[in-house]
Amino acid sequence: MRSREPKPWWRSRTIRFNAVVAALAAIEANAHLIQPYVPGSVYGWGMVFLAGGNAVLRLLTAQGVSLK
Numbered sequence: 001m002r003s004r005e006p007k008p009w010w011r012s013r014t015i016r017f018n019a020v021v022a023a024l025a026a027i028e029a030n031a032h033l034i035q036p037y038v039p040g041s042v043y044g045w046g047m048v049f050l051a052g053g054n055a056v057l058r059l060l061t062a063q064g065v066s067l068k
Contacts (some may be wrong), residue, residue: 004063004064006063006064006066007065008063008065008066008068009066009067012061012065014054014061016056017057018054021053021054031068033040
């Protein structure tokens with residue numbers, strides 16, 4: 001088994017996914033664009049779906065990340 005070099009942080013799907021989710025959450029918290037139009041349970045399930053997406057990407061991770 002060969003050692004794999006860590007990839008740059010910006011190539012990480014998990015970090016990019018989390019950055020998009022964080023940006024959308026910040027926009028939603030300030031602009032309230034989505035929550036008024038969906039029932040509370042749908043909004044809550046959306047948050048669970050996003051957390052699940054993060055978990056799936058984390059499970060698929062096989063290479064380290066570098067801050068370079």
